[in-house]
Amino acid sequence: MKKINLPLTDDAINELKAGDSVLISGVMITGRDAAHKRLYELIEKNEELPVNIKGEVIYYVGPAPAKPGHAVGPAGPTSSYRMDKYTPALLDRGLKGMIGKGARNQEVIDSMIKNHVVYFAAIGGAAALISKSIKKVEVLAYEDLGTEAIYQFEVEDFPAIVAIDAQGNSVLAK
Amino acid sequence: MEIRKINSSVITDTVKKLFMDMNYFIGEDILTALKNAEETEISPTGKSVLAQLIENHKIAAEEEVPICQDTGMAVLFVEYGDKVVIENGSFEEAVQEGIRRAYIDGYLRKSVVTDPVFDRVNTKDNTPAIIYTSIVPGDKIKILAGCKGFGSENMSSIKMLTPSAGIEGVKKFILDTVKYAGPNPCPPVVVGVGIGGTFEKAAMLAKKATLRPIDTKNPNERYAALEEELLTEINKMGFGPAGLGGINTAIGVNIETFPTHIAGMPVAVNICCHAARHKETEI
Numbered sequence A: 001m002k003k004i005n006l007p008l009t010d011d012a013i014n015e016l017k018a019g020d021s022v023l024i025s026g027v028m029i030t031g032r033d034a035a036h037k038r039l040y041e042l043i044e045k046n047e048e049l050p051v052n053i054k055g056e057v058i059y060y061v062g063p064a065p066a067k068p069g070h071a072v073g074p075a076g077p078t079s080s081y082r083m084d085k086y087t088p089a090l091l092d093r094g095l096k097g098m099i100g101k102g103a104r105n106q107e108v109i110d111s112m113i114k115n116h117v118v119y120f121a122a123i124g125g126a127a128a129l130i131s132k133s134i135k136k137v138e139v140l141a142y143e144d145l146g147t148e149a150i151y152q153f154e155v156e157d158f159p160a161i162v163a164i165d166a167q168g169n170s171v172l173a174k
Numbered sequence B: 001m002e003i004r005k006i007n008s009s010v011i012t013d014t015v016k017k018l019f020m021d022m023n024y025f026i027g028e029d030i031l032t033a034l035k036n037a038e039e040t041e042i043s044p045t046g047k048s049v050l051a052q053l054i055e056n057h058k059i060a061a062e063e064e065v066p067i068c069q070d071t072g073m074a075v076l077f078v079e080y081g082d083k084v085v086i087e088n089g090s091f092e093e094a095v096q097e098g099i100r101r102a103y104i105d106g107y108l109r110k111s112v113v114t115d116p117v118f119d120r121v122n123t124k125d126n127t128p129a130i131i132y133t134s135i136v137p138g139d140k141i142k143i144l145a146g147c148k149g150f151g152s153e154n155m156s157s158i159k160m161l162t163p164s165a166g167i168e169g170v171k172k173f174i175l176d177t178v179k180y181a182g183p184n185p186c187p188p189v190v191v192g193v194g195i196g197g198t199f200e201k202a203a204m205l206a207k208k209a210t211l212r213p214i215d216t217k218n219p220n221e222r223y224a225a226l227e228e229e230l231l232t233e234i235n236k237m238g239f240g241p242a243g244l245g246g247i248n249t250a251i252g253v254n255i256e257t258f259p260t261h262i263a264g265m266p267v268a269v270n271i272c273c274h275a276a277r278h279k280e281t282e283i
């Protein structure tokens, strides 16, 4: 089990190979369908984004509400392919990592190689377990989207697997 | 048989409890299957994924938090006894109120939007639930319910096969659907298959099939054998737990059938993730 810290450096990304089990600590941002659509539309119009994505890792998640006394509700990954349409544009703007579940299309993989980006798989459905590693949550943008807003997650030993590395090698069964 | 009066609040409370319970406590059928899969899995990553899923169920049950953040869209199959009269409201509204309270009071995620294409504004209480009611003789109300996450729902498919496709055509369509879904629907999956009826009947049967405990078989021997055969074939595909490789891509295949037209053989495949949340109750 490799321990890695966010933000990811280019050297750290180089060390990550498809199939590696990792524990991630540091600060990541979140976003799923609706937030991606908005970010993408801003990029298309060449406008400023409401959050900094340069150098960041984004987690595709829409958490369940937190019970009183919990930092966050269950928060497992959502299917990544739905973000594929928007992803290359975000990677061109400097996003360095993604966490989700399931397959990515070839355009995303090509853009990952070009931009030196890593894609992690978190375990879909292990939401209560994963939420244990999320220590602090803050809304960064698009609060009106509720669970689909962009949050900042402070995580400690967040469990994931390198699904596609920055060289384009994949561990996802075909 | 006498008329039986049931207060709408009883329906609301029952539905609320049903949906909170199914989201916190996984069924024995699924838990046993995951434990068996962990034993048999040959991929070390797959084994570790399964161990984490089992651990996840433990945490969810202990803390009474949802197993998965996608607490789904609520679906209910109701057998409504014709001697039942609801007092203080309507059956439909009582069920929707139960859903509302389960999702709000139970800290479940609200994942339903008003309009599918244009507005997509969250209804903020996970209503409306989808309710299929059939009227049956008697003075009871039987509810078979599930909450369906869309990671797996989106991987489902229906095809209007024609009789000449035969059993081979049926198998091919089911296996192709599972293959196309690949790592996306949170394997190991439960595959619900509906064969026969009309276009929408096949889809409803497939949904109902996903709600049947996976430690049961289709009562018809030939379909039970087909369930078994498909499960073996699917597990040869290699997707494995979380799609990271392994021999456990599915933990169950359930088939439901219905008579159909001389010209048709509809087949619907409703894929459900390992978080196969279903529960039954009787009022």
Ligand code: SF4
Binding pocket: A076, A077, A078, A124, A125, A126, B068, B069, B070, B071, B148, B149, B150, B151, B152, B185, B186, B273, B274, B275
């Ligand atoms: S497919 Fe199922 S287990 Fe996976 S995220 Fe959706 S509801 Fe959860």
